[in-house]
Amino acid sequence: MSDNVLPLDGVRVIDFTDGPAGYAGRFLADLGADVVLVEPTEGVASRRAQPQHNGKSLRFATTHANKRGVVVDVTTVEGRxxxxxxxxxxxxxxxxxxxxxxxxxxxxQQLMRERNPRLVVASVTDFGQTGPYRDYRASEAAFVALSSLLTRSGAPGREPLMPPGELATQTAAVDVAFAAMLALFKAQRSGRGDYLDCSLFDLVVQDLDPGFGMAGTATMGQPLYNMPPGRPDVRMMYPIIPCVDGYVRMFIASAKQWRALFNWMGEPEELADPALEQLIGRFMNWSAKIQPAIVSFFADKTRDEIVSRAAELGIAVGPLNTASEILASDHVRERQSFTRAEIAPGVEAVIPNGYLEFGDRRTGFRYRAPELGEHTEAVLAEASQSQPSVTADIDARPLAGIRVLDLGVIVVGAETGRALADQGADVIKLENRAFIDGARQADAPNKVSYSFSLGNRGKRSLGLNLRSQAGKELFGRLVACSDVVLTNFKPGTLESLGLSFDELKAINPRIILVESSAMGSTGSWSKRMGYGPLVRATVGLTALWRHPDKPDGFGDDQTVYPDHAAARAGAAGVIAALIGRKRSDVGQRLRLAQMETVFCQLATEYARESLESGTLVAKGNSGEFDAPSGLYECVGEDSYCVVTVNGDADFANLTKVIGQPELAGQPEYATAADRVAHRDELDAAVNKWISPLTPREAQERLQAGGVAAGAAVHVKDLLTDPHLAARRQLGGLLQPGYDQPLEALMGPAQFENIPEPELRPAPMMAADTRDICRELLGMSDSEIDELVANGTLELANTENQ
Structure with missing residues (x-):
C-alpha cells in the first residue's frame, strides 16, 4: 500500500444516518472510503443543530466532512x-x-442484501433494535448517566459532573465503524455480508470508561462496583498542584521517582520517612505531609519550569493547559494535529486532523461536508460496478487465521489486542519479568489480577527477552508468520531495539505495525510520559472537565479516558489495514496519538473555539442551547437524574410530564433562547417535581412522556439493568483463581453472522511459552530449556516451581 493511498480506498459506504451515528461514516471516510451521505429533501436535522456560525451548523460540518452528498426522498417510489x-x-x-x-x-435490509449479498448493513440506533429501552429518547447526558460514568465524574463531595463535549457518542461511533469493518473483512473472505444491530448505549457502556472493563490506577486495584458512592477522593493518585501560572498534574509511581522528587525539594525533613518510598505510604501521608510540602515548593515556579525539570529527573509531570493554549502550541503545530480549512461554505475554521496516521499520511480532514444534494446528479449517474463473487468456507469469527504479536501494556495497549482476540485473532502477548506490564503488578501468585484479566482475556502469553540478540531473532521468526504487531512504547523504543518498521517489513512485507503513544511519535512533547491523566491535563481536557463555579474543581480523577477510546480507534485501524492489505498485499505502519483521540472527539468544540475564542471552557451540567436541561437531584443517597430538552416539542412534552402544561404556552418560554434566559425558574419547576422520585422513577416517567432522561446509575446497577440483560451485554469470564465468573462486557454489535465473543481467560505470565515455541517456531523442549536457562525465554511460575 502506497503511503499516498488510504486503507479503505475503493470501499463504498452509503451513509443514511444523522446525529451521533454520522460520525461512524466520517471515521470510514477519513480512512479513505467513498462515503455518500443520503439526505431527505429538507436535509438531515443536524444541518440545523447548534452550535452554528454564520448560519452553518458546526456539528454538521465536523460530522459529515470528507463525504459526498445526495438527496433521496425515500417516501417516493423513485427515491426508494x-x-x-x-x-x-x-x-x-x-x-x-x-x-x-x-x-x-x-x-x-433483507431486500438490500438479497440484491447485493455481499452488503454489510449496520442499523445504528440509540438503544438498539430490541430491549426494554428500544424506544427511549437519548441524549449525550442520558448515555453518560445510564452508563455509570456520570457517578464517577466530578470533584470529591460534589454532585456528578458531565464530561465536556460529546465524548460518549463520539467513542461509540468509532466502535460502530470497527464493527462494520469487521463484517466487511469477513464478507471479503466469505462472499456473504451481514446485518448489524448497533446500540449506541451498549457501546457507551463498553467503550467510554467501562464499569466492567480494564481500569487504571485511579481505582487503586478495586473493581469499580466496589468503589463507594459520592466521588471518593482519589486525588492523591494523580494530584493537581497549583503554581505561579496555573496548575500541573503529576504521578509518582516508583520509589526511584519519589527519591528524585525528594532530592529536588531539598530533602525536607518532614518527608524523610523511608515509608514514603512505597506507594501505600505516600497515600497514607498525602494530605497531612506530602501535599502541603509540594504545594509550597511549586508555589514560586511556572508550569514550564516544573515540567522541564521533572522531565530531566524522570518524574511524570504535565501542565494543565487550556484549549486556546493547545491550539497555539508548538507540539500540535509540529504534528499537524489540526488543520485550518473551509469546513462549510464561507466558514474557515481549525479542525482536528484525524485519529490515525497510515505511513506518512494522516487519515484526517480532506474536504468540507457537502451542501444539500451537492453530488446527487454525479453519484446517481455513476455506472454500476459488478461485485466479484467469492464463496469461501471460513471460520465464523472474522479474524480467524490472523496472528497478532501484542507488545502493548497497561490499558490502551491491552484493550487494542483484546478487541482483536474477541474476534478470533490469535493474540500473543510478549512480556518478560524484568520489564513487567504495570497492569500485572496486582497479580497474586498463580492468580491473574482482576483488571488484567478483563483487558487481556483470550490472549496467550510468551515470556521473551527482546533486549537479547537471541530474543530479537525469535521475535523476527514470529513476525515472519504473523500479521500484526501492536505496541504502545515510548516513541523510539522499537528503533532502539533494532525492531523498526523497516526492519520488520524486511522480514515480512505484509506486516502491519501499530504504534500507539501518548503525544505522538513526533513533535516536541513526543517523549513525555504517557499516563492517561497527564495526557488529559496536557491537552486541555482536565481544564474543561471542571465544576465551573470553582477554579480547582477538577472532576476527572476517577476516569481512564482516553485509553479505551484510543484503543478502539487503534483496533479499527488494524481492521482497515487488513482490508487495505487484501488489495495491495503489503503491510502498513499505523500510528496513533492518544491526545489526538481527544481532539477528534471534541472536533466541533475546537472548530467553534477557533471561530469564537473563549467558547471552549468548563460548562458544567446545564445544557447550553436549551432549557431546562441538566442534572437534577432525586431522593436517596447520591441519587440524580439527567433531563435533556432540545426544541419546542421536547419542552412541551416535559411540561406535561411535570404537571405544568401551561408553561409551554407562555411567551417567555417560546424559544430555546427564551428558555435559556429563564433557566433558573424552569430548573426550579423540574426540581420540585423530581425531588421526591428515585432516579429510575423519574427516568421512566419522563421517557414515557417523550423526554430524553437517564438515571445516574452506579456501576453495580449495571448488573441488574434490564436492557443490558435483554441484549446480553454482560457475560461471565471463567478466570482461574476466582470463585465466581467475572462480569465482562461483550460487543461491539449484535451480528447476524458473527457470534458474540467467546470469553476465554487471560493468561498467567509466560503460560504459553512452550506451546508457542513448539507450534510456531518448531522448537524442541531441549531448545526451549536452553533458552530459558540463558534468559532469552521465560516460563510460567508453575513450571519454575
Missing part, C-alpha cells in the same frame, strides 16, 4: 429505487432510523 441503486454496488450501508422504519417503506 434510487436508494436501492446506491446499495446495489455498496460495501457498507449505515442507517440510523427508528427500528423497522425502512422495512415498512419497502427498502429494508
Amino acid at each position: 429505487a434510487n436508494l436501492l441503486q446506491l446499495t446495489d454496488t455498496a460495501d457498507i450501508f449505515l442507517e440510523s432510523h427508528p427500528a423497522g422504519h425502512l422495512t415498512e417503506l419497502g427498502v429494508g
Whole structure:
C-alpha cells in the first residue's frame, strides 16, 4: 500500500444516518472510503443543530466532512429505487432510523442484501433494535448517566459532573465503524455480508470508561462496583498542584521517582520517612505531609519550569493547559494535529486532523461536508460496478487465521489486542519479568489480577527477552508468520531495539505495525510520559472537565479516558489495514496519538473555539442551547437524574410530564433562547417535581412522556439493568483463581453472522511459552530449556516451581 493511498480506498459506504451515528461514516471516510451521505429533501436535522456560525451548523460540518452528498426522498417510489441503486454496488450501508422504519417503506435490509449479498448493513440506533429501552429518547447526558460514568465524574463531595463535549457518542461511533469493518473483512473472505444491530448505549457502556472493563490506577486495584458512592477522593493518585501560572498534574509511581522528587525539594525533613518510598505510604501521608510540602515548593515556579525539570529527573509531570493554549502550541503545530480549512461554505475554521496516521499520511480532514444534494446528479449517474463473487468456507469469527504479536501494556495497549482476540485473532502477548506490564503488578501468585484479566482475556502469553540478540531473532521468526504487531512504547523504543518498521517489513512485507503513544511519535512533547491523566491535563481536557463555579474543581480523577477510546480507534485501524492489505498485499505502519483521540472527539468544540475564542471552557451540567436541561437531584443517597430538552416539542412534552402544561404556552418560554434566559425558574419547576422520585422513577416517567432522561446509575446497577440483560451485554469470564465468573462486557454489535465473543481467560505470565515455541517456531523442549536457562525465554511460575 502506497503511503499516498488510504486503507479503505475503493470501499463504498452509503451513509443514511444523522446525529451521533454520522460520525461512524466520517471515521470510514477519513480512512479513505467513498462515503455518500443520503439526505431527505429538507436535509438531515443536524444541518440545523447548534452550535452554528454564520448560519452553518458546526456539528454538521465536523460530522459529515470528507463525504459526498445526495438527496433521496425515500417516501417516493423513485427515491426508494434510487436508494436501492446506491446499495446495489455498496460495501457498507449505515442507517440510523427508528427500528423497522425502512422495512415498512419497502427498502429494508433483507431486500438490500438479497440484491447485493455481499452488503454489510449496520442499523445504528440509540438503544438498539430490541430491549426494554428500544424506544427511549437519548441524549449525550442520558448515555453518560445510564452508563455509570456520570457517578464517577466530578470533584470529591460534589454532585456528578458531565464530561465536556460529546465524548460518549463520539467513542461509540468509532466502535460502530470497527464493527462494520469487521463484517466487511469477513464478507471479503466469505462472499456473504451481514446485518448489524448497533446500540449506541451498549457501546457507551463498553467503550467510554467501562464499569466492567480494564481500569487504571485511579481505582487503586478495586473493581469499580466496589468503589463507594459520592466521588471518593482519589486525588492523591494523580494530584493537581497549583503554581505561579496555573496548575500541573503529576504521578509518582516508583520509589526511584519519589527519591528524585525528594532530592529536588531539598530533602525536607518532614518527608524523610523511608515509608514514603512505597506507594501505600505516600497515600497514607498525602494530605497531612506530602501535599502541603509540594504545594509550597511549586508555589514560586511556572508550569514550564516544573515540567522541564521533572522531565530531566524522570518524574511524570504535565501542565494543565487550556484549549486556546493547545491550539497555539508548538507540539500540535509540529504534528499537524489540526488543520485550518473551509469546513462549510464561507466558514474557515481549525479542525482536528484525524485519529490515525497510515505511513506518512494522516487519515484526517480532506474536504468540507457537502451542501444539500451537492453530488446527487454525479453519484446517481455513476455506472454500476459488478461485485466479484467469492464463496469461501471460513471460520465464523472474522479474524480467524490472523496472528497478532501484542507488545502493548497497561490499558490502551491491552484493550487494542483484546478487541482483536474477541474476534478470533490469535493474540500473543510478549512480556518478560524484568520489564513487567504495570497492569500485572496486582497479580497474586498463580492468580491473574482482576483488571488484567478483563483487558487481556483470550490472549496467550510468551515470556521473551527482546533486549537479547537471541530474543530479537525469535521475535523476527514470529513476525515472519504473523500479521500484526501492536505496541504502545515510548516513541523510539522499537528503533532502539533494532525492531523498526523497516526492519520488520524486511522480514515480512505484509506486516502491519501499530504504534500507539501518548503525544505522538513526533513533535516536541513526543517523549513525555504517557499516563492517561497527564495526557488529559496536557491537552486541555482536565481544564474543561471542571465544576465551573470553582477554579480547582477538577472532576476527572476517577476516569481512564482516553485509553479505551484510543484503543478502539487503534483496533479499527488494524481492521482497515487488513482490508487495505487484501488489495495491495503489503503491510502498513499505523500510528496513533492518544491526545489526538481527544481532539477528534471534541472536533466541533475546537472548530467553534477557533471561530469564537473563549467558547471552549468548563460548562458544567446545564445544557447550553436549551432549557431546562441538566442534572437534577432525586431522593436517596447520591441519587440524580439527567433531563435533556432540545426544541419546542421536547419542552412541551416535559411540561406535561411535570404537571405544568401551561408553561409551554407562555411567551417567555417560546424559544430555546427564551428558555435559556429563564433557566433558573424552569430548573426550579423540574426540581420540585423530581425531588421526591428515585432516579429510575423519574427516568421512566419522563421517557414515557417523550423526554430524553437517564438515571445516574452506579456501576453495580449495571448488573441488574434490564436492557443490558435483554441484549446480553454482560457475560461471565471463567478466570482461574476466582470463585465466581467475572462480569465482562461483550460487543461491539449484535451480528447476524458473527457470534458474540467467546470469553476465554487471560493468561498467567509466560503460560504459553512452550506451546508457542513448539507450534510456531518448531522448537524442541531441549531448545526451549536452553533458552530459558540463558534468559532469552521465560516460563510460567508453575513450571519454575
